[in-house]
Amino acid sequence: MPTRATQTGRVRVRAGEGHQGYLTKALWAKVAGTICLIALMLYIADPAPHSSGGTAFGYISGTASAGLILWLTALGVRKRAMTRGRWSLKGWTSAHVWLGLSLIVVVTLHTAFDFGWNLHTLAYALMMVVILSGLFGVTMYQTIPSRMSANRGETTEAQMLEALRAIDRQLDAAAQPLDHETAAWVLASIDEDPFAGSFVNRLSGQYPRCRTEAAQAAIRRLTGSRADMGDDPLERVDALLEKKQALLARMRRHMRLKALLEIWLYVHVPLTFATIAAVAAHVVAVFFFW
Structure with missing residues (x-):
């Protein structure tokens, strides 16, 4: 090292x-x-x-x-x-x-x-x-x-957080063509504090009220009901939410390990x-x- x-x-x-x-x-x-x-x-x-x-x-x-x-x-x-x-x-x-x-x-x-x-x-x-x-x-x-x-x-905590902010900026732009109700789900994900949750959430790594997960579920319900997606903005939003979910999972694993180190x-x-x-x-x- x-x-x-x-x-x-x-x-x-x-x-x-x-x-x-x-x-x-x-x-x-x-x-x-x-x-x-x-x-x-x-x-x-x-x-x-x-x-x-x-x-x-x-x-x-x-x-x-x-x-x-x-x-x-x-x-x-x-x-x-x-x-x-x-x-x-x-x-x-x-x-x-x-x-x-x-x-x-x-x-x-x-x-x-x-x-x-x-x-x-x-x-x-x-x-x-x-x-x-x-x-x-x-x-x-x-x-x-x-x-x-x-x-x-190879990333630091600060770099992971910056990557998350970059995804949020992309989500904000991708959500512009969406209707108000659908965009609200995406905006809720963007506004979510990645460090929110109790110490129990950090220790268990479980976040049942995750807005990003809820937004992705809502988007996929819509995409699943549409046979021909074509060049649909929902597809772009879904891909970004998938990327954000993966990054959030890494960050939450990191927070869980830190909690185990401190408890x-x-x-x-x-x-x-x-x-x-x-x-x-x-x-x-x-x-x-x-």
Whole structure:
């Protein structure tokens, strides 16, 4: 893929570097595995590991886990500064993914498997949902960018939108000879916002109230009832609507893929802060009310 460079030329970052190949970085996978192994060994060595999380191991693992959660949250800030080297966006994201996964083991051992309907279990449950949503996000970033690129081909979003406007201009000219009622269908298609629709429409890729589809159906009802089309303007309009439908389908696939790429953040980010709040409340409860 093409590279982008800063004005100074000192930093060159490949497009998509932050999300491609970071799972292959062995360093942070080894660090995470080592943390899990150490936690398991300390848990087994604890004199009373199965009573509750309030043992020496429980306090150590809890403090380490809380600090790690805060550190991982810094990825949202770090993503804004792309650099090379060990602490590049790719390296930071690799650390975020693998160390985040290590929390599953460390925090579960920290709980000593003592779950119930309480604040402490709530903090654990929120953390697990955040991790699972993060795994979903990892999957999306590994698969969707290439699908978006394949769908766009050699065109950009702006070029697709300009092509759509060009078709609308041609439709406007082609609809001039039509009667008022038929032209109204075509004008409704031209006036339609290609980005209209709810988030559910974007996510599903289904637009049941598409005016372009309705216009084409109306035109084809008319053309189907006429045996001899000849040099009929309806034929020209139908061909343009067909072309517009194909382009709209590409644009809507693009919007659907973008929605899939973003939807996990609506869970991951808010619940990250909810987890931090629950962990803080958990710490306060442990040190001041137990």
